[in-house]
Amino acid sequence: MGIETDTFLLVGMILALGAGALSFLSPCVLPIFPAYLSYITGVSVKEIQDGQSKEVRKKLLTHSVFFLIGVSLVFISLGIGASFLGKWLSGILTGSSGNLIQQLAGIFIIVMGLFVGGWLNIKTLMKERRAQYKKSNVSYLGTFLVGLGFAAGWTPCIGPIFGSILLLAASNPTQGIIYTVMYVIGFALPFLILTFYIGSTKWIVQKSNVIMKFGGVIMILMGIVLFTGQMPRIAGFLLDLVQDTWLSKLG
Numbered sequence: 001m002g003i004e005t006d007t008f009l010l011v012g013m014i015l016a017l018g019a020g021a022l023s024f025l026s027p028c029v030l031p032i033f034p035a036y037l038s039y040i041t042g043v044s045v046k047e048i049q050d051g052q053s054k055e056v057r058k059k060l061l062t063h064s065v066f067f068l069i070g071v072s073l074v075f076i077s078l079g080i081g082a083s084f085l086g087k088w089l090s091g092i093l094t095g096s097s098g099n100l101i102q103q104l105a106g107i108f109i110i111v112m113g114l115f116v117g118g119w120l121n122i123k124t125l126m127k128e129r130r131a132q133y134k135k136s137n138v139s140y141l142g143t144f145l146v147g148l149g150f151a152a153g154w155t156p157c158i159g160p161i162f163g164s165i166l167l168l169a170a171s172n173p174t175q176g177i178i179y180t181v182m183y184v185i186g187f188a189l190p191f192l193i194l195t196f197y198i199g200s201t202k203w204i205v206q207k208s209n210v211i212m213k214f215g216g217v218i219m220i221l222m223g224i225v226l227f228t229g230q231m232p233r234i235a236g237f238l239l240d241l242v243q244d245t246w247l248s249k250l251g
Helices: 002-024 030-041 045-050 054-092 095-116 140-152 158-171 176-196 198-206 208-228 231-250
Strands: none
Touching (some): 002 158, 002 176, 030 045, 030 140, 030 176, 054 140, 054 158, 095 158, 095 208, 176 198
16 A cells, blocks of 8 residues: 555656646746846846857856745745645545545646646736846846746746646645655756756747647646546556566566
């Protein structure tokens, strides 16, 4: 039973990691990525895209780290809050009613999957609401504050995807913080990688619509799994598959 629970957790972690990457690669973040780097570092967009000296690359990476610390602080704080809320609601809703949170999370994730994939238009979510912070000069503190402002905003793509992670955290309070941390890692890794290889963003931007549709399908499937309560069965299937693979190799 413990191994099955670990498999359940692993599936959720992988999905959260992918959701974080999907948030960064979304059309509302990736195209403005060079401009954000320019804003937090003071390096021109042209200099960032045309080529980087060792000093410029170091500056971009160090400021990116401080930006991501600010982003992570807000995301993880929200994840902790969602986990505590889910735990509190689970204490109130017992028995069959206790599945209500998970079913509501499933419905929300399905709707957000349709939105992220471009099959559903929700005008309210298309309005960007972001806390603004004006930098007077380039500093690590300023970059950190920009990260806080970025994460506190509700952008057309990040909001629905991260909202799904928060609901996933609320439906599994004991694992919610882990899911949020994996989401942050999924967002931070491509951010840092593309900071180092900034030229690759042009190709990825061209494929962003395909990436979002694929992500939308995954979110819809995840929502259906949560709503129907099939996650334990899927975790058990994956566990049996891994065990059979290892036994066949040992045999």
